[in-house]
Amino acid sequence: MRGTTREEIFPLPEKGIDTAPFWEACNRHELVVQQCADCGALRHPPTPVCPDCRSYEVDWADVPGTGEIYTYTTTHYAASPAHEDHTPYNVSIVLLDGTEDIRLITQVVDIDPESVEIGMPVEVVWEDVNEDTTVPLFRPS
Amino acid sequence: MPWNSDACIVGLGETEYVKQGEMTDRSEFELACEAIENAAGDAGVDIEDVDGFSSYANDRNKGSLVADALGIPEVKFSNKVWGGGGCGGSAAVMNAAMAVESGAAEYVVAYRALCQGQFGRRGQTQGIDYAEGTDAFAHSLGLETPPQMYALPAQRYMHEYDVPQEHLGHVALTSRAHANRNPRAVMSDREMTMEEYMDSPPITDPYKLYDCCLESDGACAVLVTSAENAADLPQPAVEITSAAQGGGPGWGSGVLSSHNMPLEDYPTSNAARVADRLFESAGLTPDDIDVAQLYENFTGMVLMTAEDYGFAPRGEAGELFVDGNAIGPDADLPINTSGGNLSEAYIHGFNLVVEAARQVRGTSPTQVDDVEYSLVASGPGVTPHSGLILSPA
Ligand SMILES: [Zn+2]
Numbered sequence: 001m002r003g004t005t006r007e008e009i010f011p012l013p014e015k016g017i018d019t020a021p022f023w024e025a026c027n028r029h030e031l032v033v034q035q036c037a038d039c040g041a042l043r044h045p046p047t048p049v050c051p052d053c054r055s056y057e058v059d060w061a062d063v064p065g066t067g068e069i070y071t072y073t074t075t076h077y078a079a080s081p082a083h084e085d086h087t088p089y090n091v092s093i094v095l096l097d098g099t100e101d102i103r104l105i106t107q108v109v110d111i112d113p114e115s116v117e118i119g120m121p122v123e124v125v126w127e128d129v130n131e132d133t134t135v136p137l138f139r140p141s
Numbered sequence: 142m143p144w145n146s147d148a149c150i151v152g153l154g155e156t157e158y159v160k161q162g163e164m165t166d167r168s169e170f171e172l173a174c175e176a177i178e179n180a181a182g183d184a185g186v187d188i189e190d191v192d193g194f195s196s197y198a199n200d201r202n203k204g205s206l207v208a209d210a211l212g213i214p215e216v217k218f219s220n221k222v223w224g225g226g227g228c229g230g231s232a233a234v235m236n237a238a239m240a241v242e243s244g245a246a247e248y249v250v251a252y253r254a255l256c257q258g259q260f261g262r263r264g265q266t267q268g269i270d271y272a273e274g275t276d277a278f279a280h281s282l283g284l285e286t287p288p289q290m291y292a293l294p295a296q297r298y299m300h301e302y303d304v305p306q307e308h309l310g311h312v313a314l315t316s317r318a319h320a321n322r323n324p325r326a327v328m329s330d331r332e333m334t335m336e337e338y339m340d341s342p343p344i345t346d347p348y349k350l351y352d353c354c355l356e357s358d359g360a361c362a363v364l365v366t367s368a369e370n371a372a373d374l375p376q377p378a379v380e381i382t383s384a385a386q387g388g389g390p391g392w393g394s395g396v397l398s399s400h401n402m403p404l405e406d407y408p409t410s411n412a413a414r415v416a417d418r419l420f421e422s423a424g425l426t427p428d429d430i431d432v433a434q435l436y437e438n439f440t441g442m443v444l445m446t447a448e449d450y451g452f453a454p455r456g457e458a459g460e461l462f463v464d465g466n467a468i469g470p471d472a473d474l475p476i477n478t479s480g481g482n483l484s485e486a487y488i489h490g491f492n493l494v495v496e497a498a499r500q501v502r503g504t505s506p507t508q509v510d511d512v513e514y515s516l517v518a519s520g521p522g523v524t525p526h527s528g529l530i531l532s533p534a
Contacts, residue, residue: 010285011269013277023277044401045275051390071297071407075345079286080266091283091345093293093400101404107283118300135281 003082006129013133018046021060026134029126033102035061044102063098065124066141070095070103074113088113094122094138110139143383143422148238149371149534150379150498152184152364154252158327158486162258164358173202173254174210176360184364185375186248191364193218193249195237197229198489202254218246222386222527224393226287227436227482227490228520232527234494235384237365247366253491254360262356263287263487264344279398287438288353290396291522292345295441298408299347302456304444306347310338311462312440313351313483318468320480323506327355328484352440354482361488361495371534378534379501382514383423385415388524395523410442410521412449412528419528420451425514427451430530432475432500432509434493434517437483442521447476450518450528470509478507493517494529501531 003009015023025032033042036050037057049056072092078084090113096102108116109125123141128134154176164172181188188211194204195218204219218240222229230253237249261267264286272280284290298304317333320326333351341350371378388395391402392411402411420426427450435450437443444458452474453461461467467476479485479496486492497517499505515531 010283011266011272011277011280013281014271014273016274016277019274019277045278045394045399071293071300073289073292073296073345073347074343075283075289076343077264077288077345079264080268082268083266089283091289091293101401103401105279105282105284105398105400118297137282 001081002084004085006127009082009086012129013135018048022046023133025060026126026136029134031063031065031124031136032060033063033096033099035059042099042102044104063096067094067096067122069108069116069118069120069122071118072108072116074116090116092116092138104136106136106138108138108140144385146238146242146381147368148241148365148381149368150234150363150381150531151366151371151374151376152180152186153495153498154178154180154183154362155492155495156360158325158357158359158488158492160327161262161356161358164256164258169254169256169259170202170210172256172360173207173252176254176362177207177211177250177252180250180362180364183376186364189214191248191250192216193237193240193246195220195233195240195249195251196253197222197233198226200253201260218249222525225523225525226520227438228523228526230490230494230519230527231384231517231529232386232519232525234363234365234381234529235386235527238381238384241365241367247370249365250362251365252360252362253489255487255489256358257356258358264353264356275394275398288348289345291439291442292348293400294396294408294445294522295347295439298441298445301408304456304459306339307335308444308459308462309347309352309440310335311459312437312443313338315462315467316437316477316481316483318465319478319507320484323479323485326480326485327357328480347441348439354438355484355487357486357488359486359488361491363494363498368534377502379498379531380534381529382532383419383530385418385422386525386527387415388526389414392524397523408445410445410449410526411524412446412518412521412526415526415528416450419530423530425530430474430514430516431512432478432515434477434481434497436490436493436518436520437477437481438520446518446521470507475507475509478505478509490519493519497529497531501533
């Protein structure tokens with residue numbers, strides 16, 4: 001079946017023990033990155049242990065919600081019937097400001113996908129998928 | 142510690158390879174059994190003497206079940222490499238060799254069966270409602286399929302090194318030219334020009350249709366045993382001169398769902414560390430390699446893999462492929478000589494292992510003269526990457 005809403009096209013994130021705080025912050029329209037409570041190192045995607053100091057103590061750091069396109073692809077083909085009316089669409093890796101190297105997988109919207117470029121500055125825009133789930137998309141800033 | 146096994150590949154087994162969906166009379170499980178029996182038969186080993194089973198990735202055909210189906214009297218080793226898609230192909234052979242070397246088992250078969258037509262195409266999503274764990278950060282944000290996942294490092298690679306689209310195209314043309322020499326290849330009869338490559342439909346930039354591997358049905362297997370046993374068997378023994386698997390920090394789910402690998406590593410295939418160990422262990426350099434099979438799920442990754450293996454400087458691997466430079470037995474470094482994943486069949490790259498062994502035996506459809514060292518690199522972009530150097534025993 002062809003999808004029209006995001007929920008019909010892409011799977012929803014399952015909120016696990018390690019990852020729920022990220023998604024819950026999204027629901028509040030806050031972008032957070034997991035941070036070691038002992039050494040302060042940021043890491044993403046979330047894991048239970050700090051790879052730098054092996055601490056299990058976890059904080060969540062607010063980040064500005066801006067960044068730049070590190071790499072991207074424009075997807076032209078429909079990976080399922082649900083995707084057919086959604087192509088072409090962008091998938092990007094955004095290098096987040098306020099971090100040394102933390103990257104989010106996301107989609108850049110509000111722009112012709114063919115105009116997206118590496119290095120382009122972007123800012124987060126929240127998409128409320130349903131009452132339980134919000135995902136961080138980005139748009140040119 | 143260098144690789145210190147002298148285990149050998151003594152049998153090669155394949156089913157026919159067809160386009161996904163065309164294998165309608167036999168199950169994937171049956172093909173697994175058939176490929177394993179063919180490998181034992183080719184080796185001149187009684188199937189009942191096979192006592193070990195090794196596969197990788199998401200192979201559905203568990204050693205325990207295959208063994209029962211084949212009437213194996215006692216299983217002594219059954220093992221699957223974790224993670225990373227086709228990256229584990231050479232690792233499955235390495236594990237087989239380690240089982241033999243340790244005495245855990247005597248005749249271990251490494252194999253892969255894959256019928257996308259029976260279980261869903263890799264390029265398609267399967268209609269799941271929820272993405273779990275780390276996958277949620279990819280799938281829920283639109284990064285759902287392998288061509289997309291591997292397009293991202295390729296785009297960055299092309300940006301950093303100013304690599305033209307044609308360099309990817311020459312990788313596709315190289316595999317196709319070799320498939321045209323291989324009657325068993327799915328694309329045996331289909332020639333390809335650069336114009337056809339450039340005009341092929343865009344899939345997910347920078348990948349066009351012909352940058353993407355085939356989606357196939359089939360199975361293949363290699364039988365591994367000790368050098369001592371190998372000496373008494375009819376086929377020329379193929380020594381596993383070096384084997385390595387692994388990867389760098391942060392590459393656990395790599396391009397599949399993390400994309401937070403170290404920035405300096407990002408536009409690579411995560412193969413450099415494995416390559417270093419592979420060469421060091423064998424006391425060899427890239428110049429010593431006579432023929433190479435470099436896993437091509439997507440063309441861009443082949444370029445990065447070739448650089449990780451030291452066959453070309455960063456950003457310059459395209460030069461290995463332009464002007465037909467890697468095509469044919471007389472090329473400086475013939476690459477993907479059976480047509481590989483792009484044009485022979487996509488058996489999750491295990492067909493590349495079979496071809497690497499054929500080159501040592503002297504039975505490739507694009508046979509290189511006097512092969513001393515035949516290299517296969519399995520799968521990019523995630524841990525474990527794995528590779529083998531094979532040579533005449
Ligand atoms: Zn820490």
